[in-house]
């Protein structure tokens with residue numbers, strides 16, 4: 001596609017997007033055939049994320065969050081229903097979608113700056129230019145001075161920030177994150193939340209965060225979708241009307257506590273259902 | 289100070305290793321002089337040292353050293369290029385891999401050196417025979433470890449590549465290959481051991497060329513100090529190769 005035609009499709013679609021949203025899931029389902037029968041990981045999920053919005057998906061583990069992440073990221077190309085980004089149907093990895101993974105995903109053989117400039121290197125940007133740009137994003141995630149370190153020399157939280165900076169460097173229209181801070185301790189997680197809030201202020205980045213942590217979801221989001229456990233459906237979508245700019249200090253406020261309690265009520269049912277089902281399965285397996 | 293702290297003092301491990309060598313040489317010298325070890329089977333280290341000059345001058349040792357070194361070098365280059373490429377090919381084409389992996393593993397433990405008559409017929413009594421035999425002996429571990437390294441690449445790193453829309457060749461050169469590098473080096477070092485053994489072994493066997501032939505000659509003349517002196521130079525060849533490959537590894541993988 002030529003640059004000109006790309007530009008026209010883009011402008012033609014902007015007006016439609018304002019109402020429809022930048023990322024739209026329309027009746028999305030994903031089933032996995034397994035030897036024990038079909039697992040419905042995502043069941044008829046519809047949602048729409050607006051330009052500049054911070055949207056979180058929360059649910060107990062095993063409810064289909066990562067499947068949702070992989071479908072939107074284009075890593076699972078076969079699904080039922082429709083997923084569109086800026087009006088284009090997702091059939092594979094889309095250049096407008098940037099992904100941050102749950103597992104440690106920095107390249108251990110590259111320094112911080114080489115990691116962060118990776119997507120720019122793939123685009124063919126000359127070294128001096130891509131390093132300059134990478135430095136900007138390294139600064140943004142607060143890793144100045146660590147440009148020439150290797151991931152093995154960094155803490156877990158710092159490595160996740162490297163991954164975040166690397167994805168930001170590709171300047172995606174939508175930033176998708178799958179439990180990026182799940183492996184970190186609570187304090188680090190709150191402080192990284194602050195970092196994410198700052199970045200959000202600065203870039204007005206459209207973001208979809210997948211998490212199982214309520215505090216994190218309320219601290220960061222404009223809207224939160226609570227998912228049910230098996231099959232993964234939309235249980236409720238909650239608007240978070242907390243003032244911005246926010247910091248982690250908001251965690252102490254009454255309004256914050258109110259939201260946390262509300263979401264916990266929803267999530268509790270699902271999580272305990274997940275727990276009993278898991279145990280039930282373990283018992284059947286043990287007695288088999 | 290605990291033991292691991294001792295190990296971290298710069299130069300101490302190397303010094304300790306060298307010390308052990310000196311001590312065992314001295315021990316041999318004493319045991320042989322005392323008659324505990326038969327001096328007609330194991331010559332005294334001092335005799336070996338004294339024979340260096342003779343062996344170097346009379347037996348053209350430097351030329352032989354260079355010849356053996358060259359044969360090792362070519363065989364090492366061959367196992368690297370062919371082994372890594374074949375490993376990458378087998379990793380890529382699953383059918384080929386399933387069809388051949390067991391054979392390659394079997395070849396790794398087969399005494400290929402026994403095939404030297406075949407190689408003599410094909411390549412003649414020449415350096416080529418020696419290089420080819422060393423190549424065949426060192427190849428399987430490189431192939432196997434290359435496959436292992438490439439298929440052991442963490443799923444999430446491949447997914448990062450996919451999410452950035454990498455082409456097949458970018459995926460290989462920017463993610464799979466660097467991720468496999470540590471394992472490939474394990475294969476190269478293993479392969480190199482077989483290669484070096486085979487170079488000297490085949491020289492010895494077909495009585496041609498470098499240090500292996502010299503050892504053959506000296507042993508037949510019952511020049512034991514000379515034989516051991518020549519063996520020292522064989523060890524020197526391996527030491528040089530391993531120092532070089534470790535340098536290359538550190539240069540290619542500065543991360544660890």
Ligand SMILES: Nc1ncnc2c1ncn2[C@@H]1O[C@H](COP(=O)(O)OP(=O)(O)O)[C@@H](O)[C@H]1O
Pocket residue numbers: 032033034039040041059060061062063064065066067068
């Ligand atoms: N490739 C797959 N094949 C079969 N089942 C899968 C596959 N991926 C995920 N699942 C199943 O789908 C459900 C949702 O998984 P996942 O999306 O990873 O949940 P979450 O990220 O919320 O913990 C789980 O029951 C899981 O076992």
Ligand SMILES: [Mg+2]
Pocket residue numbers: 065066102179
């Ligand atoms: Mg998950």
